[in-house]
Amino acid sequence: MAPILSIRELRKVYDGGFEALKGVSLDIEEGEILALLGPNGAGKTTLISTICGITTATSGRVSVGGFDNVAEFRAARALIGLVPQEITLEPFAKVHDTVSFSRGLFGKSADPARIEDILRKLSLWEKRDAKIMELSGGMKRRVLIAKALAHDPRILFLDEPTAGVDVELRRDMWEIVDELKAGGVTIILTTHYIEEAEAIADRVGVITGGELLLVEAKEQLMARMGQKQLEVQLTAPVGAIPDALAQHELQLVNGGGALLYTYDTRAERTGITTLLNDVAQAGLVLADVQTRESSLEDIFVGLVSGDGASADDVQGDAA
Amino acid sequence: MNWTAVATIYKAEMARFWRTFLQSFISPVLSTSLYFVVFGSAIGSRIQEVDGIGYGAFIVPGLIMLSVITQSISNASFGIYFPKFIGNIYEILSAPINFLEVVAGFVGAAATKSLFIGVVILCTASLFVDLDIQHPIAMVAFLVLTCLSFSLMGFIIGIWAGNFEQLQLVPLLVVTPLVFLGGSFYSISMLPPVWQTITLFNPVVYLVSGFRWAFFGQADVPVLLSLCAIGGFTLACVAVIWWIFKTGWRIRA
Numbered sequence: 001m002a003p004i005l006s007i008r009e010l011r012k013v014y015d016g017g018f019e020a021l022k023g024v025s026l027d028i029e030e031g032e033i034l035a036l037l038g039p040n041g042a043g044k045t046t047l048i049s050t051i052c053g054i055t056t057a058t059s060g061r062v063s064v065g066g067f068d069n070v071a072e073f074r075a076a077r078a079l080i081g082l083v084p085q086e087i088t089l090e091p092f093a094k095v096h097d098t099v100s101f102s103r104g105l106f107g108k109s110a111d112p113a114r115i116e117d118i119l120r121k122l123s124l125w126e127k128r129d130a131k132i133m134e135l136s137g138g139m140k141r142r143v144l145i146a147k148a149l150a151h152d153p154r155i156l157f158l159d160e161p162t163a164g165v166d167v168e169l170r171r172d173m174w175e176i177v178d179e180l181k182a183g184g185v186t187i188i189l190t191t192h193y194i195e196e197a198e199a200i201a202d203r204v205g206v207i208t209g210g211e212l213l214l215v216e217a218k219e220q221l222m223a224r225m226g227q228k229q230l231e232v233q234l235t236a237p238v239g240a241i242p243d244a245l246a247q248h249e250l251q252l253v254n255g256g257g258a259l260l261y262t263y264d265t266r267a268e269r270t271g272i273t274t275l276l277n278d279v280a281q282a283g284l285v286l287a288d289v290q291t292r293e294s295s296l297e298d299i300f301v302g303l304v305s306g307d308g309a310s311a312d313d314v315q316g317d318a319a
Numbered sequence: 320m321n322w323t324a325v326a327t328i329y330k331a332e333m334a335r336f337w338r339t340f341l342q343s344f345i346s347p348v349l350s351t352s353l354y355f356v357v358f359g360s361a362i363g364s365r366i367q368e369v370d371g372i373g374y375g376a377f378i379v380p381g382l383i384m385l386s387v388i389t390q391s392i393s394n395a396s397f398g399i400y401f402p403k404f405i406g407n408i409y410e411i412l413s414a415p416i417n418f419l420e421v422v423a424g425f426v427g428a429a430a431t432k433s434l435f436i437g438v439v440i441l442c443t444a445s446l447f448v449d450l451d452i453q454h455p456i457a458m459v460a461f462l463v464l465t466c467l468s469f470s471l472m473g474f475i476i477g478i479w480a481g482n483f484e485q486l487q488l489v490p491l492l493v494v495t496p497l498v499f500l501g502g503s504f505y506s507i508s509m510l511p512p513v514w515q516t517i518t519l520f521n522p523v524v525y526l527v528s529g530f531r532w533a534f535f536g537q538a539d540v541p542v543l544l545s546l547c548a549i550g551g552f553t554l555a556c557v558a559v560i561w562w563i564f565k566t567g568w569r570i571r572a
Contacts, residue, residue: 014572052413055572074321074415082413088406092338097331104327105414147410 002066003027004079004186005051005155010060012046012210020046022210023060028188030154033181034215035197036190037300038207044190045085047207048157052082065154078106081153085160085190087140091133095124098132099146106151118146122176138169145176156180158189162196174200194300208304221299223265230272232259232279233288242282248275324416328424329431332398336432343432344439347386351440354382355447358504369506370537375448380531381503382444387437387462388469388498388523392490395429395473400480403570412571418564422474422557429470430463437462450534457542458533464549465526471556478569497523507539522548 005028012021020043028034036044049055051062053073062069064076089098099115119125122142127135132143141161148156158177162170177187177200191197197204198218205215214221237256248271251260259279263270279286336343358366359375366374402408411421444450452458480486501523507515518524519540529545532538538545563570 054412077415105324107321107323
């Protein structure tokens with residue numbers, strides 16, 4: 001099946017000479033949730049803005065549902081809903097009016113039942129006659145989502161949807177995203193909260209310095225890039241790692257009460273069996289063992305700091 | 320054409336007008352009434368007739384032009400500047416609409432508002448002086464074209480402006496002097512010959528002259544020239560706006 005969004009060699013150089021996107025290529029399948037992860041200034045918002053037509057690309061091509069986003073901008077944009085990062089709402093407008101406005105702007109005829117449905121789903125129905133300026137920050141974010149959904153887009157861009165919102169609202173947002181996905185909407189969200197990408201994304205893209213370092217299925221990424229750690233807790237603490245265990249490159253933790261073994265899940269042999277045998281032969285008695293997976297955050301920090309695989313190594317799935 | 324989008328923008332802009340109805344309606348009625356109290360009753364009776372027309376009646380077309388021009392610019396410039404200022408211009412830029420539709424919505428609403436104000440001033444004026452409009456169709460045509468062209472100009476100013484101060488700059492420093500010196504309150508034949516020539520470089524002269532001709536059948540410059548001037552000005556504004564949307568100047572990075 002053709003991807004619903006196809007980006008090829010997208011470059012954006014701003015007037016001042018700053019290159020915000022350095023040839024980004026990316027395919028997004030219909031119905032998936034892609035999280036674009038990157039630090040501030042990585043190019044996340046520029047990428048979204050260029051796809052949506054808010055900024056013009058210096059070169060490259062974007063195809064939305066098979067339509068070129070410049071030559072066939074009407075058909076392309078009709079498929080897209082955008083929730084911007086900043087709360088940009090007219091303070092004097094009423095909730096219902098501003099959401100209806102967004103629908104009309106996309107050329108769709110008024111549909112009060114549909115607007116009611118959207119407002120109810122986002123817990124805004126009670127506030128439909130309230131002015132924007134009377135709403136809390138969280139409610140305003142909901143209004144932005146309602147506006148983006150008012151024309152029933154097939155692709156929804158959420159630009160840092162939970163930046164600066166409290167934990168409760170963040171969880172609500174994730175639920176909303178889940179519901180939208182269940183309805184078949186493709187969602188691309190940018191975030192610098194790794195926790196967010198880990199919680200809701202199907203695939204994760206890591207972008208920094210205008211380059212897409214990788215795009216991979218979340219689990220695959222964690223499995224591929226991730227390292228696991230095995231903590232061997234001892235019944236009695238030891239002062240140093242016995243010489244017999246030197247080959248395993250262990251760390252002594254918990255004041256000598258535990259040995260930490262780092263291994264690669266991708267390796268043919270993890271070395272766990274040998275390690276445990278050697279531990280027993282060294283005369284150490286195990287109290288407990290536990291394993292830990294590295295989080296996306298560990299992977300992300302590794303990638304953007306250059307410790308992880310290079311862009312060339314890992315871009316396989318991105319193009 | 321995405322007419323639904325045009326109608327949506329138009330209605331939203333008109334809704335703003337109705338929200339500030341008192342300000343939009345009372346203000347021009349009050350200021351027009353004050354003009355007539357001062358120029359019509361207080362000192363108007365001591366001013367000679369101009370071109371055979373009582374001074375109170377003579378200033379009506381100029382007064383309408385003054386209000387319509389300033390209102391058109393202010394409505395249209397604010398209309399497009401406000402979404403730029405608060406940031407929700409993103410919605411317009413990412414919607415499946417082209418520049419003509421955006422302009423039709425914003426400028427159409429701005430022109431409608433100033434047309435409404437023009438008609439209100441005309442009605443208010445008719446309470447103070449007897450008005451016999453000799454060419455009513457031409458009068459309406461001039462009024463509509465003026466509303467439209469200066470709303471287009473206001474739209475350009477709104478896109479150009481980077482802050483509220485700049486939004487006021489052109490209307491205050493350029494348009495108001497041009498309107499006051501454009502024969503709104505006098506006939507240019509009353510000026511010394513040198514100034515009559517200089518005045519002809521003021522585009523507002525052609526508007527006021529044509530509009531006054533529609534009322535009284537007398538004009539400072541040929542009516543056809545007035546029509547060409549306003550038509551040319553409208554086309555020039557459309558061309559500038561087309562260029563703005565093509566290049567994304569000041570709206571699309």
